[in-house]
Amino acid sequence: MNKFKAFVKKEFYHIFRDKRTMLILFGMPIVQILLFGFVITTEIKDVEIAIWDKSKDEVTQKITNKILGSGYFKLVKNIDNEQEIYNAFKKGTIKEALIFENNFAQNLNNRNNANIQIITDASDPNIANLIVNYTSAIVYSYTGELNSNLTIPMQIKTESTMLYNSELKSVFMFVPGTMAMILMLVSAMITSIAITREKELGTMEVLLVSPLKVSQIIIGKVAPYIVLSIINVITIIALAMSIFHMPIVGSLSLLIAVSILFIFMALSLGILISTVTNDQQTAMMISMFALMLPTILLSGFIFPIENMPKILQWLTVIIPPKYYISAIKDIMLKGSGLSYIWKDVAVLFLMTLVLLGLSIKKFKIRLE
Amino acid sequence: MVKIENITKTYEKGKVKALTNINLSIEKGELFGLIGPDGAGKTSLFRILTSLLIPDSGIVKIMNFDVVKDYKEIRKITGYMPGKFSLYQDLSVEENLNFFASVFGTTVKENYSLIEDIYVQIEPFKKRLAGKLSGGMKQKLALSCALIHKPEILVLDEPTTGVDAVSRKEFWEMLKKLKSEGITILVSTPYMDEASLCDRIALIQNGEILSVDKPLNIINQFNKKLFAIRTSNMYQLMQDLKQFGSLNTAFLFGQVVHFTSKNKNTNSEEIRFFLKENNHSDIFIKEIVPSIEDCFMEFAKNEK
Numbered sequence: 175m176n177k178f179k180a181f182v183k184k185e186f187y188h189i190f191r192d193k194r195t196m197l198i199l200f201g202m203p204i205v206q207i208l209l210f211g212f213v214i215t216t217e218i219k220d221v222e223i224a225i226w227d228k229s230k231d232e233v234t235q236k237i238t239n240k241i242l243g244s245g246y247f248k249l250v251k252n253i254d255n256e257q258e259i260y261n262a263f264k265k266g267t268i269k270e271a272l273i274f275e276n277n278f279a280q281n282l283n284n285r286n287n288a289n290i291q292i293i294t295d296a297s298d299p300n301i302a303n304l305i306v307n308y309t310s311a312i313v314y315s316y317t318g319e320l321n322s323n324l325t326i327p328m329q330i331k332t333e334s335t336m337l338y339n340s341e342l343k344s345v346f347m348f349v350p351g352t353m354a355m356i357l358m359l360v361s362a363m364i365t366s367i368a369i370t371r372e373k374e375l376g377t378m379e380v381l382l383v384s385p386l387k388v389s390q391i392i393i394g395k396v397a398p399y400i401v402l403s404i405i406n407v408i409t410i411i412a413l414a415m416s417i418f419h420m421p422i423v424g425s426l427s428l429l430i431a432v433s434i435l436f437i438f439m440a441l442s443l444g445i446l447i448s449t450v451t452n453d454q455q456t457a458m459m460i461s462m463f464a465l466m467l468p469t470i471l472l473s474g475f476i477f478p479i480e481n482m483p484k485i486l487q488w489l490t491v492i493i494p495p496k497y498y499i500s501a502i503k504d505i506m507l508k509g510s511g512l513s514y515i516w517k518d519v520a521v522l523f524l525m526t527l528v529l530l531g532l533s534i535k536k537f538k539i540r541l542e
Numbered sequence: 543m544v545k546i547e548n549i550t551k552t553y554e555k556g557k558v559k560a561l562t563n564i565n566l567s568i569e570k571g572e573l574f575g576l577i578g579p580d581g582a583g584k585t586s587l588f589r590i591l592t593s594l595l596i597p598d599s600g601i602v603k604i605m606n607f608d609v610v611k612d613y614k615e616i617r618k619i620t621g622y623m624p625g626k627f628s629l630y631q632d633l634s635v636e637e638n639l640n641f642f643a644s645v646f647g648t649t650v651k652e653n654y655s656l657i658e659d660i661y662v663q664i665e666p667f668k669k670r671l672a673g674k675l676s677g678g679m680k681q682k683l684a685l686s687c688a689l690i691h692k693p694e695i696l697v698l699d700e701p702t703t704g705v706d707a708v709s710r711k712e713f714w715e716m717l718k719k720l721k722s723e724g725i726t727i728l729v730s731t732p733y734m735d736e737a738s739l740c741d742r743i744a745l746i747q748n749g750e751i752l753s754v755d756k757p758l759n760i761i762n763q764f765n766k767k768l769f770a771i772r773t774s775n776m777y778q779l780m781q782d783l784k785q786f787g788s789l790n791t792a793f794l795f796g797q798v799v800h801f802t803s804k805n806k807n808t809n810s811e812e813i814r815f816f817l818k819e820n821n822h823s824d825i826f827i828k829e830i831v832p833s834i835e836d837c838f839m840e841f842a843k844n845e846k
Contacts, residue, residue, distance in 0.1 A: 180644030184633065191632045376628035380687075383592045383622040384645045385614070539613070541594045 177386060181394030188368065189398060198364065203356045203406045204413065210348035211418045218304050220248045223270040224262050227252065229278035237290075237330075241272070241312050263295055270294050270305050287329035294334065306334040307419055349414045350503045351475030353407060353433065354495035358469045361403050361437050363461035365396050365444030370457040373448075379541065388537050396441045403437045404430070423509030429502055432515070435522050436498040442529035443494075449536040469495045497521045543695065543726050544568040544591070549600035551586050551749075556598075560586040561749045564600070568728065568742075573721045575740030576730040577834065583749040584730040585625055588699045591728065592622045604695060618646075621693030621725075623684050625700045631673030635664055635683055638672050639690060646691030656723065657686045660716055678709030685716065689725075696720065698729040702736065714739045734835035745838050752841035757834060764832040764840060766790060767806070769813060770798040773822040782820045786813070793839055798826075800836055 189195050223241075227234050241247050250268050253259060262268045273291040275281070281288040292309055296302040310332045317330050372378040372395075381391055407430060414420040422429065443465065451457045470476060472486065473495035479487060490496050501518035504510035512519070544567070551561040561583045568574045576584050589595040590602055593613035602609040607616050629638045639661075643650045654661070664682050667675065672683060681701055688696060698717075702710045714736065717727055721741075729740070737743045738757045745752040745760070753760055773779045779799055783792040788805035801813070810827045817825050832840075 176644050177647060180641050184630065184637070184641050187633055187637065188630070375631070376624055376626040377630060379594060379624050380622065380628045380642075381645070382594060383617055383620060384642075385618050385647065386645055540596065541589060542596075 178390055178394055181386075181390065182397050185368070185395060185398045189402070195364065199360055199402055199406070202359065203352075203410055206352050206356060207349070207410050207413050208417070210352055211414070218246055218301065218308060221246060221270060221305055222250045222268045223247050223272060224251050224253050224259065224268045225249060226254060226259065226271065226273045228276045229274050229280075231277075231279035233279040233282060233288075234274040237274075237313060237316055238272075240316055241309065244308075244312055246308050259293060263293075266295075268295075269301070270309065272309070282328055282330070287331060289331045289333060292332055292334040304419065306332075310334075349410065349418075349420060350499045350506065351470075351473070353410050353502065354436070354473060354475065354499050355466070355469050356406055356410065357403055357433070357437055357498075358440050358465050358495060360406060361399055361440030362444040362447070362465050363458065365399050365441055366447035366451070366457040366461055367454050368399075369395055369445065369448035370451055370454050374453045382539065382541070388534065388539055392445060392534070392537060396445065399441060399444075400434075400437060403440075404434060407433045407437075420506070422506050424505035425511065428512060429505045432498065432501050432505065432519060432522075435519065435526065436494070439494050439498075439522055439526040439529065442526055442533055445533040446529055446536065449533055449538065468493045472496070473499050475499060494522060494525050497525075543570040543572070543605060544728070545601070545603045546587075546591075547601045549587070549590060549597045549602060551583075551590065551595065551597050559749050561590075561597070564749075564751055566744060566751065566754065568726065570726055571721065571724050573717060573727045573729070573739075573741045575737055575743040576728065576746055577732075577734060577737045577743050577838065578730075578746035579732055582746045584746060585699055586749075587746075588622075588697050588728070588730060592620050592697055593617060619694040621688035621691065621696040623688045623696075623698045623701055625703065627680050627684060629672045629680070629684055629687060632671060634669050634671055635675070636668040638683060639686055642687040643690045648691050650690065653690055653692045656692055656720075657689050659719060660689075661686050663712075677705050678712070681705055681709065681713060682716075685713075689720070693725065695726045695728065698727065700730055700732065702731060702733065710736070734833065734838060737834040743834070745834075745841055747838075747842050747845065750845070752838070752845060760834065760837050761832055764837050766802040766840070767808065768830050768832045768836055769801045769810065770795070770826075770828050770830045771801050771813065771817075772798045772824075772826040773817060774824040775822060778820075779817070779822065782817065782822070785820075786816055791839060791843060795835075800830075800839075802840070 189199065225238060227238065238249075242249055247270070250262070253262070253271075259271045262271070271293040273293070275289045275291075278288045290313060292306055294302040294305050313330050313332055317328060320328050372381065386394075411422065411426075411429070415422060444461070447457055447460050447464075451460060472479075472482075472490045472493045474490070475495070479490050479496070482490070497518040501515040501522075504515050546564055546566040549561055549564040552559050564583075564587060576587065578584055586595065590597050591604070591609060593609045593616045596610055604616055605619065607619075609616050630641070633641065639650055643653075660682050664675070664679050664686070667679065672680065675683065685698075685701065688698070702713055705713065710733075717729065718739075721727055731737070740757060742754065742756050743760065744754040753763070755763070771779065771783075776794070776799070780792060780794065783789060783799065783801060786803070788803045788808055790802040790804045792799055792801045810829060814825055814827055
């Protein structure tokens with residue numbers, strides 16, 4: 175155990191003393207997520223809206239004033255039928271429509287709750303999401319004011335509908351994709367480089383002529399990267415949630431568990447690469463071409479798999495990030511549980527076992 | 543202690559011969575030197591001894607452990623210092639030592655007495671990164687790391703290559719001291735002058751052992767008269783000596799030519815006469831005691 179502890183400690187020294195590794199490990203994830211995030215996001219200001227006030231009472235008037243007074247929204251017109259809403263959206267004159275239900279104030283007083291429907295144009299999904307969030311926030315703050323001098327709390331529910339892109343395809347897709355890419359980079363590429371570095375500098379020779387077992391060398395080598403990768407996952411999720419208001423609908427612990435499985439898969443890949451190469455340069459090249467490019471191009475991260483030629487679609491079957499991205503996308507955006515994503519998880523698990531077995535088998539206890 | 547029997551090793555599927563039919567036996571507590579030029583097969587042999595390579599044929603046993611079958615045992619009792627500096631350059635002196643101690647399941651404290659003499663010399667720099675040490679210091683640190691688990695056998699692959707003369711001398715003194723602790727030491731070197739510091743040496747060239755004996759015995763095996771010759775025109779001297787009737791060998795050794803004759807009766811006067819006839823001036827001729835290097839050249843020539 176002491177041997178193992180010393181090994182891991184040594185590995186951390188390597189990491190913390192190498193500025194380039196540190197930069198890739200911690201700078202890269204943050205830069206990537208911010209880059210992807212800001213390319214998609216823009217600020218909202220003077221968003222054109224239409225209002226259909228079916229109730230026209232004191233409360234709806236107050237809410238309308240509050241929304242228009244916030245500075246984020248600009249009233250284009252008042253409308254009184256459904257057709258007009260769709261026409262306005264089609265012409266592009268509005269980005270959001272608010273519908274107050276009949277007898278709004280009355281419902282609020284009698285039943286203690288009332289409903290507002292929010293319809294947005296989701297062809298720019300990120301903006302649509304932001305608009306909904308802003309509107310809801312204003313409505314909630316209004317309810318808060320109402321409730322401050324009431325014993326029974328009142329509720330105003332907002333129900334949002336996204337037009338044209340109801341499933342929010344591609345919105346926040348950059349988060350699962352970036353996570354897959356960064357985990358591949360950190361876990362597979364950096365580990366393969368870290369192991370081949372020992373070969374290149376000749377320290378592997380000394381490690382081999384020591385009582386260390388192969389498993390101790392491998393686990394000692396990758397253990398720090400498991401920890402760092404998990405930190406990366408948490409950082410990315412935190413950034414996505416705090417800066418880009420990304421909702422995580424499903425279970426956070428399931429998300430992290432699946433990510434850890436993917437980390438193990440990537441580490442096994444990294445070890446496998448290091449067993450077939452003897453220098454850092456080759457390891458990096460193989461990682462780049464065999465791992466990073468498929469992760470970006472064939473995993474469904476940027477290009478939808480359904481639109482690819484048949485041959486490429488077949489090829490994606492063996493691309494591990496595909497399963498990871500599909501699984502965490504479902505968890506994050508749809509709130510799916512394990513029963514729904516178990517197929518992806520099973521494939522990842524199987525891949526991990528095969529890769530790990532292969533790399534332990536191929537890891538040389540001698541120099542040739 | 544170490545028994546090497548009929549070891550043959552080839553690379554690239556038999557195309558490159560590294561070692562051919564090597565037989566050696568090394569006693570416990572011996573300081574054994576493997577002497578030969580670059581590419582002679584020294585590193586290959588040491589890697590087989592340390593279980594890093596598997597020989598094509600033959601058996602190596604260290605303390606009755608087979609280096610192929612019982613490699614795990616071998617790795618517990620061996621201290622190995624590869625030819626290339628193989629410590630972590632981004633770890634400090636102290637961290638390297640502690641790491642290797644832990645890896646071998648011991649502590650620096652436990653075996654400090656063994657490395658004390660060596661370590662005190664680098665201790666002032668214990669916070670310095672190993673990559674920033676001078677060549678001699680690196681070797682001292684590498685030796686400390688190889689010794690930290692009190693190995694039964696110490697295998698040092700060209701430990702003095704690239705090290706300054708003073709450090710080399712110090713290094714050999716350390717080896718002598720370790721030998722007195724009862725550690726068996728195998729050391730390889732391309733420097734012939736270091737051969738005389740070993741108990742026994744094996745001369746190796748092109749993967750074959752030329753001779754194994756005590757350094758003095760090897761010199762005694764040299765059965766020819768050896769002359770050191772110098773004249774005012776060294777280039778012409780080499781050319782002319784090649785025309786000498788009973789010439790055996792003539793090699794340039796620093797400032798002089800070392801010359802041997804096939805004829806036992808050849809003496810200084812005969813050579814002087816020959817050189818004068820060839821218009822050489824300032825002729826200096828002296829019969830000298832052969833060095834290991836002379837022996838090596840002689841053996842290597844006979845081998846061909």
